[in-house]
Amino acid sequence: MTHLYNMTLAEMEQWLADMGEPKYRAKQIFQWLYQHRVTSFDEMTNLPKALRERLSAEAKLGTAREITRQVSRVDGTVKFLLGWTDDVTVETVLMRHDYGNSVCVSTQVGCKMGCTFCASTLGGMIRQMTAGEMVEQLLYSQRLLDESGERVSSIVLMGSGEPMDNYDAAMKFIDIVNDPNGLNIGQRHITISTVGLVPGIRRLADDGRPITLAVSLHAATDEQRSAMMPVNKAYPIAKLLEACHYYHEKTGKRISFEYALIGGKNDSLEDARRLAELLRDLPSHVNLIPVNYVPERNYQRTPKEEIQAFLTELRNLGVNATVRREMGHDISAACGQLRAEHAGTV
Known part of the structure; x- marks a missing residue:
């Protein structure tokens, strides 16, 4: 059956035309899906009954089911664990900020990048998420916000998985949620986070999309970074920064660098000086992230006063x-941690 959330408006128009239906019906369906957020075809009341019946027979709306939900008592962060018919699970997180509501979306089931500080990699890579499955993740948060008359204001492709390793589906997802006939979330309010897949960074630069690029750096030397992030062996820091400079030159946008502070590993003042030297000529912003505790990794959290000293340097x-302000630290906040707990790997 056709998964409607997996279609752009143009694809839906063509699909309906192939069915012998007028193209303008696509815009009506799109608005029902994303502006009214209906959960059944019967609610699409401006469609002919015959078309609604045909849609019910030939197409499907959501395929995800909610397995569990955690709500932070500290800051209201909500973490959903969603499951699909092939028994895979992913998580998505709704974060409430003073400046709006942000949703973190997973692009893969598991991850093959192998970063040692991340729970997403514990079960390996299972499969890619489709654009429609990413849309479904977002809609779980939006429907919850509908209860209080709020909306999703920004999106981060930074949940489980590596978005650049599922590039086409990730960009299709962005096109769907960006459409003014739908959720109308501007691309400037969307961030894509990568461990540093250089071809993806260059491709994104050439595509000219006004989205924000976030790069997981986490170390200032190849020796340190390769020990934590196997991807560095294929794309060492020099190649990664070369691609980042290319991205800035093509888009004019500064780059966000994520740096997880791990006690005794990468958090000395000398590490801070090396990091500053690396980024000296690149318009950027560094997000320092106190590492989340993952039992298998046994990494130690940098003490608060040392985090401040690193920041000051x-x-x-x-x-x-x-x-970075910590969100939902009382509800399995690390990426992949809730999924891993459900699977019994944590």
Whole structure:
């Protein structure tokens, strides 16, 4: 059956035309899906009954089911664990900020990148998410926000998985949620996070999309980074930064660098100085992230006073940096952690 959430408006128009239906019906269906957020074809009341019956027979709306939901008592962060008919699970997170509501979307079931500080990699890579499955993740958060008259204001492709390893589906997802006939979430309010897949960064630069690029750096030397992130062996820091410079030159946008502070590993003042030197000529912002505890990894969290010293050193050296506000730290906040717990691998 055809999965409607997996279609752009243009694809839906062509699909209906192939069925012998007028193309304008596509816009009506699209608006029912994303502006009214209906959950059945019967609710699409401006469609002929015969078309609704045909849609019920030949197409499907959501295929995901909610397995569990965790709500932070600290800051209202909501974490959904969703399941699909092939028994895979992914998680998506709704974060409430002073400036709006952000949703973190998973692009893959599991991950093959092998970063040692991340729970997403514990079960390996299972399969790619389709664009429609990413849309479904977003809609779970939006429907919850509908209860209080709010909306999703920004999206981060930073849940389980590596978006650049599922590039076409990720970009299709962005096209669907960006459509003014649908959710109308501007591309400038969408961030794509990568461990540093250089071909993907260059492709994104050439595509000219005004989305924000976030790069997981986490170390300032190849020795350190390769020990934590196997991808560095294929795309070492010099190649990665070359691609980042290319991205900035093509788009004019500064790049966000994620840097997880791990006690005794990458959190010394000398590490801060090396990081500042790497980014000296690149318009960027550094997000310092106190590492989440994952039992298998046994990484130690950098003490608060040392985090502040690292931040101060970066700023003194001219680096635009902040410490990321922790969200939902009481509800399995690390990417992939809730899924891993459900699967029994944590």
